[in-house]
Each structure stands twice: as structure tokens, then as C-alpha cells.
Amino acid sequence: AQKITQTQPGMFVQEKEAVTLDCTYDTSDQSYGLFWYKQPSSGEMIFLIYQGSYDEQNATEGRYSLNFQKARKSANLVISASQLGDSAMYFCAMRTSGGADGLTFGKGTHLIIQP
Amino acid sequence: DADVTQTPRNRITKTGKRIMLECSQTKGHDRMYWYRQDPGLGLRLIYYSFDVKDINKGEISDGYSVSRQAQAKFSLSLESAIPNQTALYFCATSDGLGARETQYFGPGTRLLVL
Numbered sequence: 195a196q197k198i199t200q201t202q203p204g205m206f207v208q209e210k211e212a213v214t215l216d217c218t219y220d221t222s223d224q225s226y227g228l229f230w231y232k233q234p235s236s237g238e239m240i241f242l243i244y245q246g247s248y249d250e251q252n253a254t255e256g257r258y259s260l261n262f263q264k265a266r267k268s269a270n271l272v273i274s275a276s277q278l279g280d281s282a283m284y285f286c287a288m289r290t291s292g293g294a295d296g297l298t299f300g301k302g303t304h305l306i307i308q309p
Numbered sequence: 310d311a312d313v314t315q316t317p318r319n320r321i322t323k324t325g326k327r328i329m330l331e332c333s334q335t336k337g338h339d340r341m342y343w344y345r346q347d348p349g350l351g352l353r354l355i356y357y358s359f360d361v362k363d364i365n366k367g368e369i370s371d372g373y374s375v376s377r378q379a380q381a382k383f384s385l386s387l388e389s390a391i392p393n394q395t396a397l398y399f400c401a402t403s404d405g406l407g408a409r410e411t412q413y414f415g416p417g418t419r420l421l422v423l
Contacts, residue, residue: 227409229412237419239352239399239414289410296354300351301349301351
């Protein structure tokens, strides 16, 4: 069975600081993908970044980067130079190549950026 | 225009009523999904479809049914709504590239069952 654990229900961060959102995962599959989604208060789910299990380098997308530590089964999201608009729920998710049933999501982290 | 649209965006219904939530996409993806989100939880998979003739149950399919009318349309029905089906419902599509596939979500439908 696949499982995603996000241990930070909520975080408060000062604007312009870097933020790390934790995510650990559990799977017996060797091929899998890890995803981060942002959900602002308006409710939509916005895809942020993807990391493949065989990717040798950590993924980056603008201010977002993924700190992938395969041996520790962790896939932390790093947001550099946080902005007020980064305040949202953040979800880590996983899909395995052998899993035919969509994404497995964590429970999310509520990030609040303070001015 | 949005690539994945959901109608209605908000719905209030009564216990026992049948309702349908609709999803349309212009991304040309074969794979479509329905998820629900409850407060304090991540998304959970209800049903998914890999093409028009392929429908599969997800983690929490009881009380729901789906119809894939065309490649671009995937509807979710609640045959007899109950209050614990109050949730935020998302439709998603994906490009089907194995573990690498990325899912793109619609804006969600907020459903309240009284």
C-alpha cells in the first residue's frame, strides 16, 4: 500500500523567508512519481512540481524546489523567498507505475505567510 | 478558457435526492478521475476512467456512480445523497505517462447535502 505523510498541519512564516514543507512516503514500488499541489483559499488544486524516482537531480520550478532524499523516502518542498500569495494548503502526492488508481495524497500543510 | 471545467460549482441538495456533477476537459487526455476532499484531509479517489469503455472504482466508490459519455466528459452521480457526502469534489485529467503522469484538476464543486 502507498502512503504519504505530512507531519506539519500548519506553519507560520515571515514574508521573504524560505520555507520547507515536509513529506515522507511509503511504497514498495521502484518506479514512482512525487507531486506537490497548492490549494489556495479559493479551492482549486494547482500543480507545482514533480519528481521522478529515477531522476538524479532535484526538481526545480521557479521559486519551488523539491529536496528528494530517496533513501529516507522524503520529498520536501522548498519555497524560496516566500510571498504573501504563497499562503495556502500544500499537498504532497504520489503515484506509482504499478498503481492504476490515481494519486495518493497526504493530509496537507496549511502555510500562512506573515508580513 | 479553463482546460478542465466542472458544473455546478456549488450545489445544495437534500438527503435522498439524486444529483449529477459534470466534468469537461479540452486537454485531449484519455484519463479522467473523480476525487473528494473532506476538511482536514487530502483528496481521496472515487472513480477513474482510462478511456470511454474503461471505468474503475477507486478507494471510496460506495454511494457513487460515473458515466464517461465521451473522451472529454466524465460525470459523477450520487444516486441518493446523504449528509456525509458533503464535500468538495474534484475532477482531474492526466496524460497517462505512467508514474510520471501529471494530473490537472478542475476548480472543484462544493456540495452540501442537508
